[in-house]
Amino acid sequence: MTVLDTKAARNAILGKVTRALDAEGSDQKARQKVIVARIAKHERGVVPERGQAAAADRRKLFMSQIIALSGTAEHVGSAKDVPRAIATYLKQYNLPAKIRAGSDKRLKKFDWTKTPTLEVTHGPARDDDKAGLTYAVSGVAETGTLVLTSSGDNPTSLNFMPDHSIVVVDGKTVDACYEDGFDRVRKTQKKNPLPRSINFITGPSRTADIEQVIYYGAHGPKHLHVIVVG
Amino acid sequence: MEPTTQAFKSNVKTALGDKQLRRALGTIEQGFVAKRAQTTQALPEFEQLRNQARDVKDHTLANLDVYLEAYEAKVEGLGGHVHWAQDAAQACDIVLDICKQHDAKLVTKSKSMITEEIALNSALDAAGIEPVETDLGEYIIQLRKEPPSHIIAPAIHLTHEQIEADFRDKHTNLDEDRVLDDGAELVAEARTQLRQKFLKADVGITGANFLIAETGANVIVTNEGNADLTHTLPRVHIVVASIEKLVPTFEDAMGILRILARSATGQDISAYTSFTSGPKRPGDVDGPDAYHVVLLDNGRSDMLGTEFQEMLRCIRCGACMNHCPVYNTIGGHAYGWIYPGPMGAVLTPSLIGVDKAGLLPNASTFCGRCEAVCPMHIPLPKMMRHWRSREFERHLSPSTTRYGLKLWRHLACRPKVYQFVTGLVIRTLKALSAGKGVLHKLPFASAWTRHRDFPAPEGKTFQAQWRDRQTKGDA
Numbered sequence: 139m140t141v142l143d144t145k146a147a148r149n150a151i152l153g154k155v156t157r158a159l160d161a162e163g164s165d166q167k168a169r170q171k172v173i174v175a176r177i178a179k180h181e182r183g184v185v186p187e188r189g190q191a192a193a194a195d196r197r198k199l200f201m202s203q204i205i206a207l208s209g210t211a212e213h214v215g216s217a218k219d220v221p222r223a224i225a226t227y228l229k230q231y232n233l234p235a236k237i238r239a240g241s242d243k244r245l246k247k248f249d250w251t252k253t254p255t256l257e258v259t260h261g262p263a264r265d266d267d268k269a270g271l272t273y274a275v276s277g278v279a280e281t282g283t284l285v286l287t288s289s290g291d292n293p294t295s296l297n298f299m300p301d302h303s304i305v306v307v308d309g310k311t312v313d314a315c316y317e318d319g320f321d322r323v324r325k326t327q328k329k330n331p332l333p334r335s336i337n338f339i340t341g342p343s344r345t346a347d348i349e350q351v352i353y354y355g356a357h358g359p360k361h362l363h364v365i366v367v368g
Numbered sequence: 369m370e371p372t373t374q375a376f377k378s379n380v381k382t383a384l385g386d387k388q389l390r391r392a393l394g395t396i397e398q399g400f401v402a403k404r405a406q407t408t409q410a411l412p413e414f415e416q417l418r419n420q421a422r423d424v425k426d427h428t429l430a431n432l433d434v435y436l437e438a439y440e441a442k443v444e445g446l447g448g449h450v451h452w453a454q455d456a457a458q459a460c461d462i463v464l465d466i467c468k469q470h471d472a473k474l475v476t477k478s479k480s481m482i483t484e485e486i487a488l489n490s491a492l493d494a495a496g497i498e499p500v501e502t503d504l505g506e507y508i509i510q511l512r513k514e515p516p517s518h519i520i521a522p523a524i525h526l527t528h529e530q531i532e533a534d535f536r537d538k539h540t541n542l543d544e545d546r547v548l549d550d551g552a553e554l555v556a557e558a559r560t561q562l563r564q565k566f567l568k569a570d571v572g573i574t575g576a577n578f579l580i581a582e583t584g585a586n587v588i589v590t591n592e593g594n595a596d597l598t599h600t601l602p603r604v605h606i607v608v609a610s611i612e613k614l615v616p617t618f619e620d621a622m623g624i625l626r627i628l629a630r631s632a633t634g635q636d637i638s639a640y641t642s643f644t645s646g647p648k649r650p651g652d653v654d655g656p657d658a659y660h661v662v663l664l665d666n667g668r669s670d671m672l673g674t675e676f677q678e679m680l681r682c683i684r685c686g687a688c689m690n691h692c693p694v695y696n697t698i699g700g701h702a703y704g705w706i707y708p709g710p711m712g713a714v715l716t717p718s719l720i721g722v723d724k725a726g727l728l729p730n731a732s733t734f735c736g737r738c739e740a741v742c743p744m745h746i747p748l749p750k751m752m753r754h755w756r757s758r759e760f761e762r763h764l765s766p767s768t769t770r771y772g773l774k775l776w777r778h779l780a781c782r783p784k785v786y787q788f789v790t791g792l793v794i795r796t797l798k799a800l801s802a803g804k805g806v807l808h809k810l811p812f813a814s815a816w817t818r819h820r821d822f823p824a825p826e827g828k829t830f831q832a833q834w835r836d837r838q839t840k841g842d843a
Contacts, residue, residue: 289652297596298600336643340637
């Protein structure tokens with residue numbers, strides 16, 4: 139497959155930029171070396187105090203921030219309790235006892251025997267799915283933000299298509315700031331490239347495009363429910 | 369879109385007479401402005417973050433060639449393709465070419481100022497490919513065939529009634545008697561219409577808030593989640609972004625993101641901040657098979673190394689226009705092109721020429737509110753002044769302005785004559801006001817006094833008063 143060759147435009151743009159920056163005479167290799175080193179270091183900048191909560195305070199801050207931003211949150215003692223929390227949530231909104239999830243192995247640790255009527259199907263979201271279930275890599279206490287990554291385990295569409303998005307996050311992966319959450323993604327991937335889509339999600343979908351009034355469920359979930367485990 | 373920047377004065381006249389526009393613009397002060405004040409005050413580190421953001425962008429711009437190459441290598445390493453476009457026509461050609469390669473009929477788009485700048489929708493339409501805007505505000509103005517009137521709230525100039533009328537007019541497949549009194553009903557209707565488009569789309573086009581050299585990711589911020597459906601559901605994801613969107617690392621992007629939403633909508637963070645890169649990975653069950661980035665210059669490289677370089681730090685938050693008394697009075701369409709408000713007054717002349725857009729940097733009272741709230745510390749009034757001087761140097765300003773300025777220069781360079789003339793003017797105006805303190809009409813300035821009174825001078829000139837004071841002080 140061939141797409142328009144834009145090499146000439148590339149060289150023209152880069153040439154113009156280099157000339158405009160007065161960097162023509164300078165040693166390009168040396169400049170590159172400095173930049174490569176800066177990128178590799180990916181040093182942190184200012185992290186607000188709100189993003190530096192101690193481990194003991196993080197869960198509380200995380201959950202209160204979610205609620206402040208129009209989501210809902212609950213804490214369960216162990217992974218086993220998650221299905222019952224899901225079933226209760228669905229009932230509360232008069233939804234059918236059905237949920238769509240990915241193939242995350244951690245879902246097997248949940249005790250599904252307590253909720254025999256809850257039907258779980260697996261795969262990316264379909265148009266008529268009312269509720270989606272995904273597992274977050276991290277929860278960021280700073281603003282009640284979930285860090286989710288694309289994969290077969292947790293398809294991205296599940297976070298954006300159903301009216302109700304239920305997200306599970308482990309208490310021990312509730313982090314203080316965005317940088318900690320992103321480092322967790324980096325660590326999980328080890329040598330592999332980062333996931334295609336890394337989504338920072340804070341509250342349900344919303345719009346203020348009609349007279350600056352906020353309405354929920356513009357495209358994605360009308361409701362976001364977070365279950366913190368352990 | 370064809371700029372109407374030269375018709376600025378008549379655009380303004382139309383805007384001032386538009387009652388619905390005035391009502392719609394009335395929401396800005398209680399909305400954007402009040403919310404920004406609240407969230408920025410709640411973050412003690414806001415000023416520190418602003419300074420850091422400025423420094424990160426300055427560093428990136430000073431090494432932009434190196435960062436662009438590093439970013440390109442990263443994207444290609446992930447199986448994506450980077451295409452370079454010097455101008456709008458090249459960018460549109462590349463997008464059309466990719467669409468044709470993939471036999472695309474329907475394209476969903478998330479809100480992007482850059483695709484407005486290159487008029488991509490017209491190019492797609494002309495090629496028989498249907499573009500569908502999916503941000504609610506953009507969707508509304510697409511139905512109305514209007515350009516955006518604000519860079520983050522494209523339909524801010526419209527009222528509920530106008531939007532309802534448009535939906536009734538265009539959504540002809542729905543029951544005519546349906547109730548749309550509540551905004552929530554309008555939102556739900558748009559959601560249902562657009563969901564079907566999302567599911568059918570062959571290509572999804574997004575812009576980028578940032579491009580990250582470290583990870584090869586494009587960053588997209590939305591509150592609706594429409595950008596994520598745009599890049600996740602179709603077979604192909606195309607990112608169109610201008611070259612100054614580069615930042616070195618995730619950490620650098622995050623530092624700026626901490627002040628972006630606060631400055632824009634007054635949120636701590638937007639509902640969705642997404643970092644996407646390349647096509648889907650092995651094992652992924654959703655996401656595009658192909659990933660393309662179109663890197664656009666379109667005049668940016670001409671700004672580098674000039675007094676307008678700092679404008680390239682702009683992150684398109686819209687704070688400058690939200691706080692601008694001129695924007696709040698006339699709205700965005702009067703500016704005549706894509707970028708309104710103070711940022712537009714600086715950027716538009718850079719991109720389409722000061723000969724066409726010279727009136728925009730003149731439409732400012734220099735109150736300085738835009739610079740005071742700009743999260744990137746862009747000296748907008750200073751740059752508007754630069755445009756005014758360029759306009760003067762190139763003999764583009766109207767002859768009355770030029771003669772006026774020349775006359776003033778002539779006087780200002782001759783202190784004795786200056787003092788004599790100003791003293792004379794003051795005495796004359798005082799006499800004309802006949803003790804009323806105001807003047808309803810002024811010779812040679814009827815355009816000014818048509819709408820307001822001129823306060824009549826009282827007492828002596830500043831210099832005369834100063835002289836008196838010095839003499840008294842000495843005595």
